Amino acid sequence: MRSWLPVLRDRRRYIAFEVEAEGRVGRGEVVGEIRAAQASLFGDDGAAKNRLRVVSFDGRFGLVRCSHTRTEEVRALLATVQSIGGTRAAIRVRGISGTIKAGTEKYIPQSILQPDENKRRVDLGPVSGSVARVIGREIDLCPDDRKMTEGSGTRYVGLTSFDLCGEDIDADGTSDGL
Amino acid sequence: MNFYECNLHSIPDGSDSASRLALAAKRLGYSGIIITNHATTGWPFGVDGAKLVGGIEVSFGVEIVAKDQRALHDKAASLRDGSDFIAVHGGDDKINRAACEDPNVDLLAHPHEGRSGIGVAAAKAARENQVAIALDLGPLIRLRGGSRVRWMEVVRRDLNLIEKFDLDLMISTGARSHLDLRSPRDLVALAALLGLERERAFEALALPKEILDLNRRRWASAGVEIL
Numbered sequence: 361m362r363s364w365l366p367v368l369r370d371r372r373r374y375i376a377f378e379v380e381a382e383g384r385v386g387r388g389e390v391v392g393e394i395r396a397a398q399a400s401l402f403g404d405d406g407a408a409k410n411r412l413r414v415v416s417f418d419g420r421f422g423l424v425r426c427s428h429t430r431t432e433e434v435r436a437l438l439a440t441v442q443s444i445g446g447t448r449a450a451i452r453v454r455g456i457s458g459t460i461k462a463g464t465e466k467y468i469p470q471s472i473l474q475p476d477e478n479k480r481r482v483d484l485g486p487v488s489g490s491v492a493r494v495i496g497r498e499i500d501l502c503p504d505d506r507k508m509t510e511g512s513g514t515r516y517v518g519l520t521s522f523d524l525c526g527e528d529i530d531a532d533g534t535s536d537g538l
Numbered sequence: 539m540n541f542y543e544c545n546l547h548s549i550p551d552g553s554d555s556a557s558r559l560a561l562a563a564k565r566l567g568y569s570g571i572i573i574t575n576h577a578t579t580g581w582p583f584g585v586d587g588a589k590l591v592g593g594i595e596v597s598f599g600v601e602i603v604a605k606d607q608r609a610l611h612d613k614a615a616s617l618r619d620g621s622d623f624i625a626v627h628g629g630d631d632k633i634n635r636a637a638c639e640d641p642n643v644d645l646l647a648h649p650h651e652g653r654s655g656i657g658v659a660a661a662k663a664a665r666e667n668q669v670a671i672a673l674d675l676g677p678l679i680r681l682r683g684g685s686r687v688r689w690m691e692v693v694r695r696d697l698n699l700i701e702k703f704d705l706d707l708m709i710s711t712g713a714r715s716h717l718d719l720r721s722p723r724d725l726v727a728l729a730a731l732l733g734l735e736r737e738r739a740f741e742a743l744a745l746p747k748e749i750l751d752l753n754r755r756r757w758a759s760a761g762v763e764i765l
Binding site (some may be wrong): 380382400401402432433435436438439440442448449450452453 | 566678679680682683685715716717718719720721723724725726727730731
């Protein structure tokens with residue numbers, strides 16, 4: 361299918377998703393589970409129309425490709441996944457885009473440190489994120505909103521313990537060492 | 539629009555506290571949830587904690603479990619004054635019919651559990667008494683193969699009935715854990731598989747809010763409000 365008329369090229373959509381699970385899930389298990397859900401819900405005929413492929417999956421966020429007319433069907437079949445490899449899980453659709461690049465940039469967090477449940481959370485109204493490290497009174501924060509560090513070229517937002525004092529009980533741990 | 543998830547179960551019915559469900563629902567884009575634990579299992583755990591979760595309205599209702607019609611009517615009448623929202627644990631033809639005939643009931647939850655449905659007589663009664671019918675999408679998510687096929691057949695037939703009599707419809711998952719919750723758009727996509735139109739599905743997701751607001755006004759008797 362290499363040389364194909366540009367006007368006849370099939371149009372695609374990329375659906376970014378997040379897996380919420382009780383344990384770790386692997387790429388193979390996710391692919392298997394999505395295929396099984398599709399086979400069960402639409403059968404071979406519907407599956408051929410969906411043209412579904414799992415493009416990437418990093419343990420938490422992933423991207424699937426499908427035909428541009430079948431996004432609602434794919435949304436439905438992702439919603440019917442209730443366990444992955446024996447672990448209770450759910451797949452949340454984060455957004456849909458027309459290219460891999462846009463889908464990745466818009467909907468999949470690209471920081472090295474992903475907002476993780478084991479990290480301390482900071483929520484101060486305009487600034488929110490997970491604490492990456494604490495050095496004395498200085499705190500590096502991995503922001504939820506990537507736009508916060510645009511222009512400075514840094515990965516983290518710099519805060520101090522003074523910013524957090526008395527603001528939120530979630531931020532209590534950050535005052536250790538004071 | 540204000541999307542509400544209208545039939546959730548928290549501890550001791552489900553495995554999540556009310557605040558955990560609230561946080562998960564908020565992240566999925568709901569503006570409110572109604573926790574309706576079965577009347578037989580007792581009051582939900584952590585009501586105060588749920589009130590601390592900002593950005594989402596957490597309401598508490600009740601889901602009546604009754605053996606026969608008479609017990610259902612008695613329970614609905616006694617719970618009406620103290621509750622914002624009364625659902626009925628459906629799934630049995632007799633109970634489905636009795637719930638539709640009771641004006642105290644707000645919602646007939648999961649009427650399609652088992653192989654029963656609504657039927658014409660109950661649909662007419664539901665129209666008259668303004669009882670909403672829940673489209674519980676839990677089985678569509680949970681079941682596979684033959685049992686899901688049978689469930690879809692029954693639900694498709696009843697959705698036709700709901701359209702014909704223009705009944706109030708709510709969409710829910712009947713979730714017992716945050717992993718059972720699905721976002722409003724996912725539910726709309728799932729409902730589309732059953733032949734429900736997009737606009738109608740969005741209306742159905744916003745209906746619980748209207749019913750809650752109506753129930754919270756003080757009514758002296760049917761149609762008479764205390765201002």
